[in-house]
Amino acid sequence: xxxxKPLSGKSIAIMVASGFNEEHMTxxxxxxxxAGAQTTIVSPEVGVANGWHDGGWGHNFFVxxxxxxxxxxxxxxxxxxxxxxxxxxxxxxxHAIRVLKGMVESGKPVVLTEDAGLVLAAAEVASGRTxxxxxxxxxxxxxxxxxxxxxxxxxxGSLLSLADGEQIGEFIVAVKGALGAEEEAEEAAA
Numbered sequence: 001x002x003x004x005k006p007l008s009g010k011s012i013a014i015m016v017a018s019g020f021n022e023e024h025m026t027x028x029x030x031x032x033x034x035a036g037a038q039t040t041i042v043s044p045e046v047g048v049a050n051g052w053h054d055g056g057w058g059h060n061f062f063v064x065x066x067x068x069x070x071x072x073x074x075x076x077x078x079x080x081x082x083x084x085x086x087x088x089x090x091x092x093x094x095h096a097i098r099v100l101k102g103m104v105e106s107g108k109p110v111v112l113t114e115d116a117g118l119v120l121a122a123a124e125v126a127s128g129r130t131x132x133x134x135x136x137x138x139x140x141x142x143x144x145x146x147x148x149x150x151x152x153x154x155x156x157g158s159l160l161s162l163a164d165g166e167q168i169g170e171f172i173v174a175v176k177g178a179l180g181a182e183e184e185a186e187e188a189a190a
Contacts, residue, residue, distance in 0.1 A: 005036030010179050012039045013075040013103075015067060015096060019085020022051025022058040024113045024165060028079060031172045037179070040064045040075070044093045052083050068095040072102030077179055082114025082134060091122035101125050104159070109178040113162040117141045120159075130154055131161040 012032055014025065029039050043049045043063040051058035072078070078100060080090065090096040101123040103110050112120060115137035120126045127145030132154040142148055152167040153160070155174050162171045 007032060007176065007179055008036035010037040010076045011074065012037050012077045012079055012179075013070060013099070014039055014041050014079045014081070015090065015099060016041060016043050016045075016049045016051075016061070016081060016083075017086040017089035017093070017096075018045055018050040019052045019089070020049065020081045020083040021086075021114060022053040022083075024162070024168065025051065025061075025079075025081040027165075027168055028081070028111070028113075028172055028175060031176065032079075035176055037077075039079075042067045042070050042099070044068070044089060044096060049086075052085065067093065067099060070095070070099050072099055072106060072108070075103070075108070077109040077111065077175075078103040079111040079175075080113070080116040080119055082112070082116045082137075084115060084136075087115045087118050087137075090116075090119045097123045107158050109158045109160060109175075111160045111162075111175055111178075114164065117146065117161060120144070121146070129159055130156045131159065132163040133161060134163055 042065045044067050048060040050060050100119050104125040114134040117131050117133040118137050121141050121144030130147045130149050132149045133141050138148045153162040153171040
């Protein structure tokens with residue numbers, strides 16, 4: 001491994017639209033960067049995407065790449081944070097759906113939080129999967145053929161999903177593990 005930077009050389013796309021859950025995005029992004037991964041914010045937004053924090057607009061985050069220019073083959077993992085405004089925008093964006101579908105079909109890790117499973121459903125790759133999701137998204141995700149887990153987070157092959165922030169620390173350990181940093185992730189959790 002790479003010692004204290006077990007994810008060195010790993011490239012993660014973080015796909016957002018304005019209104020994404022800023023806290024979940026930054027918690028997971030910070031953990032990935034601290035482990036050596038390179039993160040790229042991709043979005044249908046131009047210039048910046050605005051986070052949602054504590055019931056209102058949060059910080060602006062620079063968009064590194066337009067989602068229309070993204071090739072799934074360039075990334076080792078895709079992370080889609082939840083947030084109803086962001087999720088609605090992404091489910092209606094053909095490029096966002098293409099990117100998510102490409103990552104799922106290639107077997108690369110895909111990380112979804114809260115209601116981001118709706119993007120999985122829109123991409124028509126939810127069928128047969130088991131995922132954790134926010135209460136308000138469960139019915140539509142189930143209608144797309146997925147099973148909803150009772151657990152706060154679920155790992156179903158290369159698909160990792162988090163229903164809410166209650167178990168985010170344990171979820172981050174699982175996310176790092178999906179990229180091959182199992183030993184370091186377990187030590188960090190101890």
